[in-house]
Amino acid sequence: MSDVIPINVDGQPGLFLHARRTIADLVECGRRELCLIDARWRTLAAEPEEGAATAEYAVVLIAATSFAAVLIAIVKSDGIKTLLTSIVKKALNAG
Incomplete structure (x- = not known):
């Protein structure tokens, strides 16, 4: 010691x-x-x-990405393209 x-x-x-x-x-x-x-x-x-923990952030990120993918698929469909095109044409003709 x-x-x-x-x-x-x-x-x-x-x-x-x-x-x-x-x-x-x-x-x-x-x-x-x-x-x-x-x-x-x-x-x-x-x-x-x-706030959310790391695992919760991951779940929220996956959900947001999935929602964005669904929206992109809907917007790229032929019916929506035609609808959006006609709305834009009407807006341009009105002005």
């Missing part, structure tokens, strides 16, 4: 004093850590994380 053990006035090593100080330091460190953990839990409880 490299720790220096203090010597009492009568020349006897203060082993119990040293042990008591070490235990007090450990207790203080433990209290500090518990306080930090408690603060973190209270923060998480008061302000839960907002």
Whole structure:
């Protein structure tokens, strides 16, 4: 051990004093850590994380891509092309 053990006035090593100080330091460190953990839990409880998690983002992205693919398929169909073309022609003739 490299720790220096203090010597009492009568020349006897203060082993119990040293042990008591070490235990007090450990207790203080433990209290500090518990306080930090408690603060973190209270923060998480008061302000839960907002927004979707990564898996939820993936599901939303897949749904949006699927919806876009369906819309593109509908717009590319012959009936919709004819309808949109006639609407544009009427708008240009009206102006």
